[in-house]
Amino acid sequence: MAETYESVTVDISDHVAQVTLIGPGKGNAMGPAFWAEMPEVFATLDADRDVRAIVLTGSGKHFSYGLDLLAMGGSLAGVMADGATARPRAEFHATVLRMQGAINAVADCRTPTIASIHGWCIGGGVDLISAVDMRYASADAKFSVREVKLAIVADVGSLARLPLILSDGDLRELALTGKDIDAARAEKIGLVNGVYDDAEATLAAAHATAAEIAANPPLVVNGIKDVLDQQRIARVSESLRYVAAWNAAFLPSKDLSEGLKATFEKRPPEFTGE
Template sequence: MTDEKSWTAFTVEREGAVAQVTLTGPGKGNAMGPDFWSELPQIFAELDADPEVRAVVLAGSGKNFSYGLDLPAMSGDFGAVLADKAQAGPRTEFHDLIKRMQSGVNAVADCRKPVVAAIQGWCIGGGVDLVSAADIRYASADAKFSIREVKVAIVADMGSLARLPAIIGDGHLRELALTGKDIDAARAEKIGLVNDVFADADAALAAARETAREIAANPPLVVQGVKNVLDHSRSAKVDDSLRYVAAWNAAFLPSEDLTEAITAVFQKRPPEFKGS
C-alpha cells in the first residue's frame, strides 16, 4: 500500500480498489481529539467520491483501536458551556459542536463504499461509536469494548445509542450503556457486536482486508445498492436519535458531575458524582 495523502490523525492508503483508513492518534491509544473530528468527515467524503475505491478497511494503529474521546484535548470545547451554564449562546455553540462531531461518524456510516473494521485492544466510547458505523466488524482475541460515556457523565451522542439497537439488540445495549462495563471479544461476538474473532491483530486486519477485496470484486453499483437498501429502513431512526441526543446534551450535559469527571481525568483519580 502507498500513502495517498498526509493527515494528522490518520493514514489513508490504497491497494487496488480497497482503501485502508488507520487511526494514528496523535493522542495516546488513538484517542479522538480535534484533528480526528475535523479529518474524519473529509477522509470519508473523499473515499465516497473516489470511483477507484470500492471498499474501505478501518483500523487502529498500535496495541489499541481507540481509547475514545480525548477529554484533555477536547476540554476547551466543553469549557464555555460549563463556565456559563444558564446561557443560550454557549449551549447553542455546544449543540453545533456535537452536530459537527456527529458528521464525522455519519460520514463513515453514509459512505457508499462498504466499511470493514478491524479492532484490536481497547475500543472505548467514541471507538464503539465509530465501529458501530462500519458495515462489518472483526476483532482480535484481545479486543475489549466499553460504552464508557456514562462513567464520565456524558450521554453517548456520536452514534452508539442510535445504531447499536439494530446490531446487538436493545437489552444488550442498555446493559452496556447504563453500566459502562467492559466486555471482551468473546462476549462481543456472542451478542453480535463483532462478526468474528481472530487470534491477534494481524489476523483480524488480514480478514478485514480479504473481506474488503471480496466486496470490491462485486459489481460496485449493486454493492452500493445493497448497502442503500439495508440502510434505508433504519436511517430515519438513526437520524432522529442523533438529533435528539444532540439537543439533550446541549440542554442537560453541562453539570457539576461533568466538571468533576474532567477534573478527575486530569488529576488521575476516580470521580465522585453527586447528581448535580
C-alpha cells in the first residue's frame, strides 16, 4: 500500500495487513485525521485481494486514549453556543454521522479484523474495538466506556455494538459508571477473546490467528463474515441513527462544559443535571 496516512501506518505481509494507530494525538488519540482517514484505509484494504486478514493495534504504550478532545473541540463549538439554533445542531449531527462512518468502515470491512490491545483503551478506543471481529489484550490493558464522565452519550459505536458482545448487565455497568476495568475482567465478561503477558505476545497471538484465517479459502471466509454480520446490520444501523439524533438534540449542556473543563483541569467534575 503506497498511501501515507497521518493517523495510522499500514504494513502488509503474507496476506495479513497490520494497521497501527499512531496519533498524532497523545496516546494515539483520535483527531481529525483519524476520522477522515479510516474509511479510506479500510476501503483500500477491503479492495486488496491480497489481504485476507487485518490486525489493528496501537503504537507506543497504549492502544488509544479515545477522542482527541483538544483537536476535536471545534466540532462542539457551534452546538454548545447559547441558544444554538437548527443550523449548528444539523451540522453537529452531520459530524456525528461522519465519525460513525469511520468506525463503520472497520465493522463493514469484508476482511476479518483482529484487535491487539495494550495499555489504555478508552472511549473512542472501545468504539473502535467493538467494530472488529476478535479482540486480544495484554495483561496491562485497561478499558473504559468513559463518555458518561464527560456528560456525553457515546455515539459512534459502543452503545450500538457492545450489546452484541456483552451481557446487558455488564454493558450497563460499564456505560453508566464509566469505570475502568482490567484485562482479566474484560476477558471474564467477553469483551476480549484472550489475555497475554505483554503487548508483544498479544500482537503475536493476533498475527497467529490472522495467519490461520489467511490460510483458509478467502471467498468462504468473506462469506462467513457476511452471513454473521447480516444478523446485526439493521440493529446497529438503527441504534447509530437514533443516538446521532439524540445527541444533536440533547448533548449541549452545562454538565458537558463542566465535564470537559474538569478533564482538562484534572479534577472531579461537579454535575448539576443542567
